Amino acid sequence: MAGRYFGQPIRRNEDPVLLTGQALFTDDVQLPGMVHVAFLRSDYAHARIRSIDVSRALDRPGVIGVYTAEDLGDYWQPGPLLVPPPPVEGIIFHQRTQVPLAKGKVRHVGEPVVMVVAESRYIAEDALDDIFVDYEPLEAVVDVEKALEPDAPLVHEDLGTNLAARVVQRKGDYEAARAKADVIIQRRFYYDHGLAAAMENRGIVAHWDKKMQYLTVWDTTQAPVVIRNGLAKMLGLSESQVRVIAPFIGGAFGPKIMMFYPEEVLIPWLSMKLNRPVKWIEDRRENFVATTQERYQVHYAEIALTKEGRILGVKDRFYHDTGAYDPYGLTVPINSQCTLLGPYDIPNYHSEMNVVFTNKTIVTPYRGAGRQHGVFVMERLLDLAAKELGIDRTEIRRRNFIPPDKFPYNNEIIYQDFAPLVYDSGNYEPALDLAMKLIDYEKFIKEEQPRLRAEGKHVGLGIVAYVEGTGIGPYEGARVQVESTGKVNVATGVGTQGQSHFTSFAQIVAEQLDVDVRNIRIVTGDTAEFHWGTGTFASRGAVVAGNAIHAAAKKVREKVLQKASEEFGVPVEELELRGGYVHTKDGRSISLADLAVKANPLRGAVKPGTEPGLEATMYFGPERGVTANGVHAMIVEVDPELMDVKIKKYVVVHDCGKVINPLVVEGQIHGGVAQGIGNSFYEEIVYNEDGQMLTASFMDYLIPTAMEIPPIEVGHVETPSPWNELGTKGTGEAGAIPTAAAFVQAVEDALADYGIEILEAPLSPNRLFEILKEAQAKKGT
Amino acid sequence: MTDLHTIRVTVNGTTYERTVEARMLLSDFIRHELGLTGTHVGCEHGVCGACTVLFDGQPVRSCLMFAVQADGHEIMTVEGLAPEGEMHPLQEAFHEAHALQCGFCTPGFLMTLKPFVETHPNPTEEEIRKAISGNLCRCTGYQHIIEAVKLAIKKIHHTDA
Numbered sequence: 001m002a003g004r005y006f007g008q009p010i011r012r013n014e015d016p017v018l019l020t021g022q023a024l025f026t027d028d029v030q031l032p033g034m035v036h037v038a039f040l041r042s043d044y045a046h047a048r049i050r051s052i053d054v055s056r057a058l059d060r061p062g063v064i065g066v067y068t069a070e071d072l073g074d075y076w077q078p079g080p081l082l083v084p085p086p087p088v089e090g091i092i093f094h095q096r097t098q099v100p101l102a103k104g105k106v107r108h109v110g111e112p113v114v115m116v117v118a119e120s121r122y123i124a125e126d127a128l129d130d131i132f133v134d135y136e137p138l139e140a141v142v143d144v145e146k147a148l149e150p151d152a153p154l155v156h157e158d159l160g161t162n163l164a165a166r167v168v169q170r171k172g173d174y175e176a177a178r179a180k181a182d183v184i185i186q187r188r189f190y191y192d193h194g195l196a197a198a199m200e201n202r203g204i205v206a207h208w209d210k211k212m213q214y215l216t217v218w219d220t221t222q223a224p225v226v227i228r229n230g231l232a233k234m235l236g237l238s239e240s241q242v243r244v245i246a247p248f249i250g251g252a253f254g255p256k257i258m259m260f261y262p263e264e265v266l267i268p269w270l271s272m273k274l275n276r277p278v279k280w281i282e283d284r285r286e287n288f289v290a291t292t293q294e295r296y297q298v299h300y301a302e303i304a305l306t307k308e309g310r311i312l313g314v315k316d317r318f319y320h321d322t323g324a325y326d327p328y329g330l331t332v333p334i335n336s337q338c339t340l341l342g343p344y345d346i347p348n349y350h351s352e353m354n355v356v357f358t359n360k361t362i363v364t365p366y367r368g369a370g371r372q373h374g375v376f377v378m379e380r381l382l383d384l385a386a387k388e389l390g391i392d393r394t395e396i397r398r399r400n401f402i403p404p405d406k407f408p409y410n411n412e413i414i415y416q417d418f419a420p421l422v423y424d425s426g427n428y429e430p431a432l433d434l435a436m437k438l439i440d441y442e443k444f445i446k447e448e449q450p451r452l453r454a455e456g457k458h459v460g461l462g463i464v465a466y467v468e469g470t471g472i473g474p475y476e477g478a479r480v481q482v483e484s485t486g487k488v489n490v491a492t493g494v495g496t497q498g499q500s501h502f503t504s505f506a507q508i509v510a511e512q513l514d515v516d517v518r519n520i521r522i523v524t525g526d527t528a529e530f531h532w533g534t535g536t537f538a539s540r541g542a543v544v545a546g547n548a549i550h551a552a553a554k555k556v557r558e559k560v561l562q563k564a565s566e567e568f569g570v571p572v573e574e575l576e577l578r579g580g581y582v583h584t585k586d587g588r589s590i591s592l593a594d595l596a597v598k599a600n601p602l603r604g605a606v607k608p609g610t611e612p613g614l615e616a617t618m619y620f621g622p623e624r625g626v627t628a629n630g631v632h633a634m635i636v637e638v639d640p641e642l643m644d645v646k647i648k649k650y651v652v653v654h655d656c657g658k659v660i661n662p663l664v665v666e667g668q669i670h671g672g673v674a675q676g677i678g679n680s681f682y683e684e685i686v687y688n689e690d691g692q693m694l695t696a697s698f699m700d701y702l703i704p705t706a707m708e709i710p711p712i713e714v715g716h717v718e719t720p721s722p723w724n725e726l727g728t729k730g731t732g733e734a735g736a737i738p739t740a741a742a743f744v745q746a747v748e749d750a751l752a753d754y755g756i757e758i759l760e761a762p763l764s765p766n767r768l769f770e771i772l773k774e775a776q777a778k779k780g781t
Numbered sequence: 782m783t784d785l786h787t788i789r790v791t792v793n794g795t796t797y798e799r800t801v802e803a804r805m806l807l808s809d810f811i812r813h814e815l816g817l818t819g820t821h822v823g824c825e826h827g828v829c830g831a832c833t834v835l836f837d838g839q840p841v842r843s844c845l846m847f848a849v850q851a852d853g854h855e856i857m858t859v860e861g862l863a864p865e866g867e868m869h870p871l872q873e874a875f876h877e878a879h880a881l882q883c884g885f886c887t888p889g890f891l892m893t894l895k896p897f898v899e900t901h902p903n904p905t906e907e908e909i910r911k912a913i914s915g916n917l918c919r920c921t922g923y924q925h926i927i928e929a930v931k932l933a934i935k936k937i938h939h940t941d942a
């Protein structure tokens with residue numbers, strides 16, 4: 001329905017303040033009398049705390065207070081379980097959530113142990129060096145498979161095991177299908193997904209105003225409403241006494257939604273205790289060890305096929321590293337378990353997920369949120385099957401795509417939103433066809449590649465497909481109001497971290513009210529403006545908040561027309577809303593501003609039941625998510641001396657239903673692909689056997705720069721979702737999900753003459769070198 | 782133990798005299814002493830480029846300098862790129878090409894690019910990529926930033942880059 005506003009590449013409302021340095025980020029909040037916090041964090045992955053001596057820190061001039069777990073009294077509580085386990089039969093789930101400050105034992109490097117508050121950040125950090133913690137180091141749990149051996153050290157001794165969860169999900173009867181198979185392929189896969197590394201670290205400023213009895217918190221969170229409600233409860237305040245503001249946020253990508261980080265619990269408490277504004281800003285090193293991350297999974301997977309390449313079934317057993325605690329429940333591994341099925345019609349599936357506690361930073365979703373791991377396994381299995389059966393890799397995918405007439409398609413297993421995994425809609429072949437066209441598939445494999453190979457070049461192509469479950473519930477809401485200025489004010493509970501909500505949400509409203517997008521002010525992430533909502537995650541902003549805004553805007557439109565109809569004595573059907581005015585057929589008109597004033601009379605009487613103003617609040621709560629899909633393709637050239645890989649061409653074809661703003665969608669895809677490329681070849685968190693992260697700086701953890709990211713060509717297919725009025729599906733994570741699968745396929749293809757098989761990601765020049773050596777050694781024997 | 786120094790620094794045309802500790806980072810001085818919070822800090826170890834400012838016209842990482850080193854020097858931050866209410870062609874180009882998402886890295890890119898776009902009427906794409914290779918952006922994948930650079934150069938030099 002590309003309208004005048006909806007579907008247009010409109011420039012962003014939020015840009016001017018950001019471009020001129022006027023936007024407010026959390027660390028920009030400066031309040032009189034503000035004091036600063038620094039945390040002493042564990043240097044050990046696993047150790048008992050024998051004693052803590054803070055006396056020297058307390059003596060340091062400028063230090064205001066030093067707090068250990070003991071000093072918190074009853075306020076010390078393990079955090080809430082953010083996502084309960086899904087209702088799957090026979091599930092094992094052990095809840096162990098993070099604590100504000102470590103008590104008795106530390107369970108990962110970076111776990112906060114002591115909080116220092118001082119007149120300046122410099123002094124607070126000086127004081128950390130004054131503190132002495134007597135640790136008794138314990139053997140660290142690092143490897144997910146060894147962690148489950150009988151004599152492994154335990155992250156949580158009281159549990160008696162490191163197994164955090166086991167979930168078996170089934171569709172059909174895999175064993176029966178296997179018996180009928182012509183080909184069975186089995187492999188072990190390793191997939192590691194790293195750090196979000198948003199450019200802005202986390203931060204919190206809390207201001208308890210004693211006279212007002214009011215707590216204001218600025219927090220780099222993706223879910224301000226949830227933080228407000230939780231804080232009120234913890235601090236014994238009414239929700240209306242707490243305002244949480246998620247101001248401009250410098251990227252989030254998942255880890256900024258982890259209710260509650262220890263710091264989120266402590267800083268507001270401290271502000272109330274000291275009766276002063278308190279600021280804590282994370283530094284980059286802390287971000288590496290104390291902000292949640294994703295990590296690796298090991299999969300033992302097999303696929304059963306007919307000789308025509310039709311998938312009969314897939315079986316998988318996998319181990320997921322959840323870190324020291326599991327506050328986010330099973331969201332990440334459930335995503336892996338479900339997304340593995342991809343766009344394929346797989347009649348039989350048996351998947352066993354094992355979630356394992358380790359002495360590492362907590363794992364919670366980071367862009368893709370476990371979907372990468374599943375896609376990698378499935379796409380690799382198909383590549384291996386294609387090779388074995390002598391079928392073209394695009395053909396084997398095409399043969400197994402769910403046909404368009406089979407939607408809604410029920411995968412029967414339970415998804416992260418606790419509902420059965422049902423795909424609303426999809427049309428997969430056109431996406432594949434378009435990707436093949438844009439990457440020039442036939443020409444590359446028939447002409448280019450042979451020609452370049454003859455010249456001694458190692459070039460290869462990767463092409464993979466994926467689906468992305470997006471836009472899950474439970475709900476979001478929005479309030480739309482036409483002000484007496486004629487401007488429109490929209491408030492919603494989701495936070496925003498660069499997704500262009502100030503513009504795309506305005507476009508949705510503009511489409512209904514025909515007001516210039518620049519005259520629509522969007523407020524996100526301020527609980528004083530809107531206090532219902534769950535947060536920005538799972539590519540759901542445009543779908544869930546978007547549809548709530550759409551519904552509210554439609555309602556306001558009705559009110560506008562109704563009011564005008566009363567004014568003019570003309571039926572609604574004969575009125576037209578255009579350019580900020582309502583027009584009658586006989587040439588009369590009235591502005592939205594005037595109507596707003598008339599809708600809010602100051603004297604006289606109104607009809608019983610009249611609601612003032614031109615305002616509406618609506619909610620959207622989808623029964624289940626909607627499924628976007630796409631195909632990524634790339635061409636790489638590998639230098640087998642230096643093991644360097646250059647991406648020569650990158651194509652993304654995606655289908656996220658109706659697009660609100662194509663510029664914004666492209667930006668989301670480019671950014672996602674860049675993170676996917678990082679995850680393929682540059683970014684790797686390395687832990688040693690003591691559970692120490694060896695890559696805790698940007699010198700060691702390599703975020704791709706403009707030198708590594710190629711131009712990305714984006715093609716669109718549009719299959720609107722029938723499950724929401726706007727027809728939208730999410731797009732936030734699509735760019736990042738299948739990249740490594742495509743990359744590995746391309747590298748393997750480029751090095752075809754070495755006969756290697758790559759069953760892992762990320763790669764690196766070093767790792768590629770080892771893989772080649774191993775292959776050569778095998779050949780030799 | 783605090784080692785205090787009085788410094789005079791000109792920032793965006795205004796001269797400030799302040800007494801600071803020798804160890805105070807220039808980035809902290811700009812942000813927290815002068816309240817010019819447009820300059821961002823992403824890593825404090827010299828890799829991300831978010832804290833880039835112009836130091837006597839040259840891009841530098843303000844997290845890798847001490848405020849005392851700026852004594853007697855001239856600094857420009859993102860707030861000084863254009864008069865209030867206006868935008869530098871580079872800022873306009875970033876707006877038009879959708880070259881920012883969260884906008885956290887943006888001031889650093891702008892300050893790195895200002896001298897580049899003003900002195901390169903005709904750069905190759907490779908040169909543009911090199912010019913921004915010391916700035917990290919986690920949101921955009923750089924493509925729209927590169928387009929914005931080309932657009933800014935067109936605006937400034939009335940050429941086609």
Ligand code: FES
Nearest residue numbers: 823824825830844
């Ligand atoms: S903050 Fe200075 S380079 Fe990152």
Ligand code: FES
Nearest residue numbers: 882886918919920
């Ligand atoms: S726009 Fe977010 S880091 Fe560049």
